[in-house]
Amino acid sequence: MASQEETKYWLALGRVNGLGPARLKRLWEHFDSMKRAWEADLENLRGAGVEQKIAEEIIATRQTIKPDEELEKIEKAGIKIITLNDPNYPRLLKEIYSPPAILYYRGELKAESDEFAVAVVGTRKYSSYGKQAVTDIVSELTNQGITTVSGLAIGIDAIVHEVTVSKGGRTIGVLGSGISDNDIYPAINRSLGQKVLDNGGLLISEYPPGTVPIKQNFPQRNRIISGLSVATLIIEAPETSGALLTAKYALEQNRDVLAIPGSIYSANAVGPNNLIKMGAKLVTSANDVLEVLNMKQVKEFIDNRKVVPDTQEEALILQIIGVEPCHVDEIIKTTGLTTAQVNSTLILMEMKGKVRNLGNMVYTIAR
Secondary structure: OOOOOHHHHHHHHHHHOOOOHHHHHHHHHHHHOOOHHOOOOOOHHHHOOHHHHHHHHHHHHOOOOOHHHHHHHHHHHOOOEEEEOOOOOHHHHHHOOOOOEEEEEOOOOOOHHOOOOOOEOHHHHHHHHHHHHHHHHHHHHHHOOEEEOOOOOOOHHHHHHHHHOOOOOOOOEEEEOOOOOOOOHHHHHHHHHHHHHHHOEEEEEEEOOOOOOOHHHHHHHHHHHHOOOEEEEEOOOOOOOOHHHHHHHHHHHOOOOOOOOOOOOOHHHHHHHHHHHOOOOOOOOHHHHHOOOOOOOOHHHHHOOOOOOOOOHHHHHHHHOOOEEEEHHHHHHOOOOOOHHHHHHHHHHHHOEEEEEEEOOOOEEEO
């Protein structure tokens, strides 16, 4: 996990115009330290494979961007970040071509909950048929413990989030803007974004706070929606719908594409019907989604993997470490247990196969 010292330089470099995910990754791999990359001279930046113009932009940006201030702004806004070199970076997203080098998020990353995430996207101008279809299918997927992913946009996306929240499920909203309250676009969905967070969901973006929702951000956003998901389901999409771009990304990422058929006389059905003709799985119920992903018993599978505490001490510790690595000092500080209690409980939990010691007194969940 990146230290705060390193994190602030990731943030600063993320502000450099033209320095996208691929170039950020190249800098990290070359220098093995974003602090060294930030402080490098022109010759060393060029040696890292950065083009002259971008290298000059990095050097110029140092005059206006202060790494400490960037980190302070993020922390004040209640926003967390995770970088590509962090072991907790979402596994499915890390597998795609050009994954975001930096992710800004509110809420919690939950590796186990999200390993069966399904993206559900569609048109802004939905019909009553589309609304009923997304409501019925998302309701059942949520009942099965599946995380839904969508774009927090008006239309089908908003219904996906609303239905998931109403059923007590987890949903992830991927934005094409910053994720501060004032950045969320469209503004009408700010309260929906808060509902997502209040219900244990996640808001995520590759764009820093203050980023306005310009048109070119959304195609890039769509690759993250499909990238976080094992499959993408299209519900109503005209021929030029952005939802079809999400399906295209899913295909490129070697993920399953599913579509709900519609009337041959409906403009909203052109996209899904064409996808089906090209080989997308035809979906008429949530069972179709579960079958194509071989996930009929996903809720039971997830429940069986949960670690159940045997004592009050174990319960307190499991609340802290979850699936993210945690140092023993942090466990002691947060639980209020004594050092002896924490150490003895962790030893027993490790013997039972409930936790793993990653070394240097850092523990994580074992299942």
